[in-house]
Amino acid sequence: MDNLRIRGNIISIFIGCILMIYIMRLFGIQVVNKNYEGQANRNVIKNKIITPSRGTIFTRDTGVFVTNSPVFDLMVTPNELIIPDTAFLEQVLNITKEELIKSLKAAKKYSPVKESIIYRNIAPVTRYAMEEQMWNFYGLSFSEYNMRNYLFPVGANFLGYISEVDSQGIKAKPENLYQNGDLVGKAGIEKFYETELLGKKGKHVTLKDVHNREVGSYMDGKFDETEIPGKDALIGIDVRLQLLGEEMMQNKKGSIVAIEPATGEILAFVSSPGYDPALLTGGDLKKNWKSLQNDPNKPLYNRPLMATYPPGSIFKLAVALAALNDGVITPSTHYGCGGGFWRNRGKPRCHGHGPTGGLSGAIQYSCNSYFAAVYYDYLMNHPKYPDDIYGAYNSWYTYMSKLGLGKKLNIDLPFEKSGQIPTSEMYDNPKRWYGKNRWQANTIISNAIGQGEVLMTPLQMANLVAIIANRGYYVEPHVVKSFRDEKRNWSPLKFNVINSGIAKENFSVVIDAMEAVVERGTAKRAFNPDITICGKTGTVQNPHGGDHSVFVCFAPKENPKIAIACIIENAGASGGSWAAPLTSVMIEKYLTDTIIKKKVEYQRIKSANFMH
Amino acid sequence: MNRKTFDFDWISIILYVLLVIGGWMAIFAVSSTSTLPFWSTNHGKQLMWIGASFIMGVIILSLDNRFLETISYIVYGLSILLLLSVFVIGKEVYGATSWLEFGGVSLQPSEFAKVATGMALAKYMTSLNYTVENTRNLLVSLGIIILPALITLFQNDTGSALVFGSFIIVLYREGLNPLVPLTGLLIVFVCVLTLGVNNQIITFSILTGITLIVFYIIHSKKDWVRWAIIHGVALLLAIILSISTNFIVSKLQKHQQNRIMVLFNPQIDPTDTGYNVIQSKIAIGSGGLIGKGFLQGNYTKYKFVPKQVTDFIFCTVGEEGGWLGATTVIVLFFLLIMRIRYLAEYSKTRYARIYGYSVVSIFFFHVLVNIGMTIGFIPVIGIPLPFFSYGGSAILAFSILFFIMINHYSYRSTILGTKP
Incomplete structure (x- = not known):
């Protein structure tokens, strides 16, 4: 039995040694190496995903047929969120406090650390007006995206449409292709040629300081990925x-x-x-979409x-x-x-x-x-x-x-x-x-x-x-x-x-x-x-x-x-x-x-x- | 009642309370900026769970130790059922399906399965004629450990599954051939060496060098041939292990590969997998010797470290408390673990000893992996730091684990052998 008691002591020594090593390592990181301290004050790495513009659709007789027009989404990173005044957001977005809190909660449920959309389709003018007021808001940002703009009111059945990706689409391979709120082709050629029309997303790695201000590009853009715009399509439709x-x-x-x-x-x-x-x-x-779906004449039926x-x-x-x-x-x-x-x-x-x-x-x-x-x-x-x-x-x-x-x-x-x-x-x-x-x-x-x-x-x-x-x-x-x-x-x-x-x-x-x-x-x-x-x-x-x-x-x-x-x-x-x-x-x-x-x-x- | 009232081990209870307070302060430091009503904030909710844990502690301490021992298998069975029920009614969090939800309260059965496994293991190993040397007995012990581990593994909760590996310490203490844990440590050493050096020739040279040194130290003049063969075979096995480590890692999925490789060089992918490790080290490093002070850690407050209140809570300790604060927390954990080991060793019953060593193993493993992860020693494995990480299941389970041990030790002065 004494032999086994010794084992107990060996366990103690083992645990003690490892925790000693940890304490020494911490000493190395915290006291000896001064780099980290400086970095914390200056450099926080942030990934910014850039969605490329979707391919334009041309026809042989009219030229441009479907284009894009820019709109903005208001994004939130729930864990970083600090809003001094919700009334401003309610007023400018014309929503009630309950609606605002509901969408913030939904965003948090999706991910506390990733960005999600809380309000869609903000016109460029509104966006710039808001930005002036939002200097002391944290965790909010705008993301620009392109809405489809149809020059002719025809062809919906073969053009299809794009709308927010669902949870299945987010999970689909390749992983991380779509984030919450991304637009994806749901029918017609928008769905069939999703890969070609989407292009390739880019990534911009930036540095932010501890006050969440962007201070520049990380390592001179070494880890940036340039986005590739979606391909323009020419359709045979007359x-x-x-x-x-x-x-x-x-x-x-x-x-x-x-x-x-x-x-x-x-x-x-x-x-x-x-x-x-x-x-x-x-x-x-x-x-x-819902009213089209419920229409007894089935306009969505191709x-x-x-x-x-x-x-x-x-x-x-x-x-x-x-x-x-x-x-x-x-x-x-x-x-x-x-x-x-x-x-x-x-x-x-x-x-x-x-x-x-x-x-x-x-x-x-x-x-x-x-x-x-x-x-x-x-x-x-x-x-x-x-x-x-x-x-x-x-x-x-x-x-x-x-x-x-x-x-x-x-x-x-x-x-x-x-x-x-x-x-x-x-x-x-x-x-x-x-x-x-x-x-x-x-x-x-x-x-x-x-x-x-x-x-x-x-x-x-x-x-x-x-x-x-x-x-x-x-x-x-x-x-x-x-x-x-x-x-x-x-x-x-x-x-x-x-x-x-x-x-x-x-x-x-x-x-x-x-x-x-x-x-x-x-x-x-x-x-x-x-x-x-x-x-x-x-x-x-x-x-x-x-x-x-x-x-x-x-x-x-x-x-x-x-x-x-x-x-x-x-x-x-x-x-x-x-x-x-x-x-x-x-x-x-x-x-x-x-x-x-x-x-x-x-x-x-x-x-x-x-x-x- | 055949024990003196309030004759608990107050030293460990004080250490426990200190750690719980420290943990709550760390969570408060992170979530104090929240604008939510108090009971909806992380620190508010955690306070509720701490209260629940104390109540649970009092309940456990008031129970009879024989009762706790008797229900070991029942608790184990129930916890296995609970683990399995996750497959039917569980919900997914961070890719792992290991949570149950009852009326807004989420529970992670794997946390409680650790307690149950400790109880069942102690119960089985105190059964008549049990010895670790008996192969059948050993296999059943391993089975008790592996069953919940496998289920959690299938729930995609690798971290919790690995925790069950720590029970090897219990088996070692109870007489398992020391070659088993030693081999385990050597395997880990060879793997780390292989991946850390990342050059086969240098790795093989180092392994050969070490083997020669060990041979020189422990060989005996009488039958040095036998010793040479043993060392030769060991070296050969180590080299095979090293090659297969490289092979297996190259076959892993890219993100798993990255998780391992960022340990050796976080700059491999600073924007993705390396991100956590870099941010975590920056946060801890910025604390300096004495720290920025309570609530002054702006790096962690703005949540630049992911999973700030759960897996990476130690960053806050490091940033706000500095090296002194971090060392204090590690020393408190060391003292608590040592104290429990002492209680285990000097308990009157075998059951209490084995259970006590289970508690030691589980606490140690969590501290080892969680803190090791934040300082870039161990791959990013999501397991909580006891009493610090935000999460009701964790603090409740760790408290139950702890108080059961305190309960058993409180019967030390009663007559030898509490078994009926």
Whole structure:
């Protein structure tokens, strides 16, 4: 036991020695080394984060489209806070004492030693007036930041908006990228290109004296980091077209998507009802966002990307292309109509129309029986997959996929929906659908005319006509075409080109028929004697009300410059009566910069109201 | 009652009260500029907790020591449950999820787990036929220590988890092979040397030199070959350890790496990780020999040191009290720890001795790490300085820890063996 008692003494000696070393070390720091004392009187290191200005957005026709304007935030470092007089702050900021204390408490909860915002959007004039009065305030400072300034009240749906980063965003990697109160892109290209538009934050390390006065830069700026401004973005949007589209879509629900076929650039991207992007800037952002969020017409819902519709008759174009390419039909293949698809007891039914002749006439008159027959033969009498509906169906599915359907198109906007092309596995599901080998062509015949389980976004509709306009391929659609590099040159982004695998001559057949649709078929209202427009109407039955009016087209026929899709929800009329003339107005405006030929249609559409 | 009333160890109680007063003054010095109502300021709230601690002390002193001994395992079990409950209902503070909140009062269960572990360890080690030499007994003792340590580690509270390592002192006192703590110290030495020198060849030369000197001193002429082999193997192990230290540090995340490396050179990153250490040393250094005087420490008053009232409270002591003040506080801690060690050693029961050494270990470790951190000896590990750091859980837990020991010692004059 004595041995263990000795251990107790060893422990004492050990503890004593270590604390002795500590006391000696303190003597070194406090008494011997005089440097520290001097430093405490002069030098206190403070980090100042500099947020770079966000990239400006340009368009090709207007130049500057979205800019920044400076405003100031009042920042607080709770642990340093000494306010001799709260009344001054209350008066100048026009807030009550309770509000002030509440925001100070919130700041302290976030971090007692880091800066947080207690009041936003102080105009430059107010800021300088306040600074004169605040010489004996500690722990308060101003931080300049840039608010978005929208020069045109359009395009909110693809521009998106920026607002305060949430707690998840603060935690996200890379660490410390965002501090409380930083602005971050929440939707649209502001979100998608956050990294490019944000730039890189800078850091300025300063020295302050014990009275919290800034006395200079620490170690001549050795640890400073220069901020890099956000990159300027050039978008393909044609502002004239965007303005015209949003104007014509007033009092209607729906979308317009216009694409330049050769490049995949989005020319117009209308979601209706929309909102003025300026609503989501400045002090009322949260309030306005809430009221937009609660609006039953869902203005925040980005319809061109997120709304999925049965495409209706425009889908017949895709069916025709797949069937032609696999040799299931030839341009001259003829199927009789008789008001319905005879092989399925008259379903789907067809409307009365003139004799179709071959494929061209069937597209021109949009004959349901004809395309039901094509789809039937594709699945049941496929030359490569005789008696193999699964082989035939999967081949069809592959074509649809190559036409950009049933999948995301990788547009540079967040929250894109993929639409739906049902897979054979889906139909094989016995609980929700039919079960393996328990379905055949007639079971799913509605797909032939775009009314079954097929769903498309307006973006996919526009992209489909872009493929037809290009006779076989598409460039992934995109809003931003280039960013300005360090040397202030526009450096174009690269986009994938995707080939449909469908032969060029098959497109000619379909395109000729689409020309006839506008010239003498279902879309005569879109006809313009000066411009050859090729299009296809769709009239989509839906359970929510009147039919959706759908039209897709491109123009001119040779060397196409623009491909458009338009869907007007619950117009209660065919695609030919509303969507078709609307796109024709857009095309005339885009190609001739005037609205002369289609002026009457323009007035008529503008004044129509389908939102009751 | 089989003890004389008020026959407590007044020396340690006086030391305790002096430290509590000093601690409160330090907190007051930092937060006196606050414009909040008194009971909402840090010093006001701390005063409330000090009051609660005194009341708790009186309650503990009025209890029977056998009762305290009997409930050891129950207290331990409850504290483990409390630790686990943090995962379900805990809240996050500074990245560590180790807090519980009850009606506006935050508690950190890991603080109380230290007390409970000391009690459970003492209880287990006084059980019949217990010896540290028995491997099974030793493993169970280690288990009692490691379980709460692991849970706190999972709460991201590395500092509190490390505290449990100090119980090795208790095991050493109770007969653990001295090679174990010695090896531990040597490992720490090799790691510090490796990182401090930061040059493998010089490190290896120093290690070889030390080995040769030690060999020269303790080798015996008779079987020097055996001694040479032992030293050779030790040197080889040390070199392997040194290499792996470098390797492990290089694999750590950047901010963890920085935390370690700023010890050797705070200028590596003076704006971020090195910031705390630099600011802390400036604050302490500015105190000089006699300090700036109570409430005159403008460096700490303007809160240029982060976590001023909690982890870095010692800066205020150093700035306002100077070297004399800081030394006084360290000496008071030394005296308190020595006094408790004395109480432990001369208690009548084994339970009291083992528990007493737990108290010694915990206090010592906290002082060692917390003050070491403020003077740049030890990486920035967030554990409180007993009685000084702001925080209700800490002062309450340290007080309970202390008063249980005082209670046990007060039974020293009763009949030998209080076990029924």
